[in-house]
Structure formats: C-alpha cells, structure tokens
Amino acid sequence: MDKTGSYSQRIINAITENGNRLTPARQVIVETLVASNGHITADGLADQVRQTAPQVGRMTVYRTLDLLCELGQIRPIFQGTGAAHYVLLPEGSHHHLICIRCHRVIEFTHCTASDMAQALAAEHNFLVQSHLLEVHGLCTACQD
Numbered sequence: 001m002d003k004t005g006s007y008s009q010r011i012i013n014a015i016t017e018n019g020n021r022l023t024p025a026r027q028v029i030v031e032t033l034v035a036s037n038g039h040i041t042a043d044g045l046a047d048q049v050r051q052t053a054p055q056v057g058r059m060t061v062y063r064t065l066d067l068l069c070e071l072g073q074i075r076p077i078f079q080g081t082g083a084a085h086y087v088l089l090p091e092g093s094h095h096h097l098i099c100i101r102c103h104r105v106i107e108f109t110h111c112t113a114s115d116m117a118q119a120l121a122a123e124h125n126f127l128v129q130s131h132l133l134e135v136h137g138l139c140t141a142c143q144d
C-alpha cells in the first residue's frame with residue numbers, strides 16, 4: 001500500500017476500533033481528506049468529495065469531520081476569520097508558524113514539544129495522544 005493508502009487505513013482503523021461503522025461515505029471522505037493533505041474547510045472537502053462521490057451529502061462530511069476530531073485523528077485550526085480548517089496529525093503532531101499580518105503558514109517538523117508534553121503528562125497523570133503547535137508572529141517579508 002502506498003503512503004497515502006496506509007495513512008487512510010490507520011484513520012479508518014481508528015473509526016472501527018472505536019465501535020463506529022465504516023460506511024462507504026466515511027471511507028471516501030477519509031480518503032479524500034488524506035489525499036488533500038488537510039488544511040481544508042468542511043465545505044472545501046465536501047466539494048472535493050462530490051467530484052468522486054456525488055451521492056455523499058455535505059452533512060455527512062460535517063459529521064464525519066466531527067467524528068474524526070472526537071477520535072483525535074484531525075484538529076480544527078482557526079486562522080483569523082472564516083471557517084475552521086482541518087489539519088491531519090500523521091505522526092501524532094502538526095506544527096505551524098503563522099504570520100499574523102499576511103496569514104502565511106510555515107510548516108515545520110523539527111519539534112521538541114513531545115518531551116514537554118510527556119513531562120506534563122507525567123505530572124498530571126495524562127495520556128498524550130497528539131499535539132498541535134502554533135507559533136504566531138511576523139514572517140520575514142512582514143517585518144519591514
């Protein structure tokens with residue numbers, strides 16, 4: 001299985017392992033979401049899903065995204081105004097530097113927050129599932 005396929009499968013496993021039914025609609029929504037690489041609104045995803053599966057309604061997309069949030073497979077992010085964008089957590093984490101002026105988003109993967117999360121988890125007897133880190137400020141172009 002290719003990388004995208006196996007990641008879709010992991011999300012699908014999370015759905016079924018938690019006692020939820022895997023419907024054909026849910027399957028196509030997960031596959032479309034992973035293929036899009038996230039950073040997408042519910043409406044944006046619904047539009048993409050409709051191209052391959054016109055029978056899947058918008059409400060089904062909304063409810064599936066809610067379920068995936070509940071299962072910790074995706075997280076909503078809010079960038080100023082407008083609808084939430086959903087990001088994937090392929091390695092259990094996701095990281096952004098966000099420019100508050102031009103709203104540019106810089107992805108980064110090198111992150112030491114896992115150690116901090118584990119230390120906090122030990123202190124609070126908390127079981128860590130994932131982390132989402134946003135750092136806000138001004139990008140190079142916007143510092144002038």
Ligand SMILES: [Zn+2]
Pocket residue numbers: 099100101102103104138139140141142
């Ligand atoms: Zn900027």
Ligand SMILES: [Zn+2]
Pocket residue numbers: 039087094095096107
């Ligand atoms: Zn991102």
Ligand SMILES: [Zn+2]
Pocket residue numbers: 093094095110111112113114131133
């Ligand atoms: Zn991290």
